[in-house]
Amino acid sequence: DAGITQSPRHKVTETGTPVTLRCHQTENHRYMYWYRQDPGHGLRLIHYSYGVKDTDKGEVSDGYSVSRSKTEDFLLTLESATSSQTSVYFCAISESGGSYEQYFGPGTRLTVT
């Protein structure tokens, strides 16, 4: 597996609380992505980054924000968690961008009660 870690791996939180998920890579890849996976929906892109401080929205970005202050770290924040954000969150990295291989982290299972 590529050098990608995600933290925490599991989290239970209450509706209305802020939550931050972290993706850390040791591959020095330029591109990083956040996806969510829900039954019946496959994986859907939330946000992505094409360099330090360079980010953009994906298909399901409402209610999420991201930050990338270092090449190796990409943070996903739920400003005020809702039950609809209960999901498994995967980070992915790519050396050369969207038209090239993406490798996934182990995932974070988030439950919002």
Added chain:
Amino acid sequence: GENVEQHPSTLSVQEGDSAVIKCTYSDSASNYFPWYKQELGKRPQLIIDIRSNVGEKKDQRIAVTLNKTAKHFSLHITETQPEDSAVYFCASTSGGGADGLTFGKGTHLIIQP
């Protein structure tokens, strides 16, 4: 935006037989088509990919074919084995530089002994 349809949602085959999973995409500018395998509770793993300038690619027992005119691509697994049991996802890019992948909803492949 891009839309990817994947069929069937569940596929059961006898061990040793072949399995075929099909996907269609909507954006004619899409140029990269990876396939991922995901075992229960694990991260998606890239198993094979194809770019729009190639019609077919093989890697041992797996192959992918692409028909750009019809905008569909397929995964072929020959001589299936129990360890092939998993959920398989197709994906495509929307053609942009750093854009993330658009995924199909997945096919649960079951290998019957």
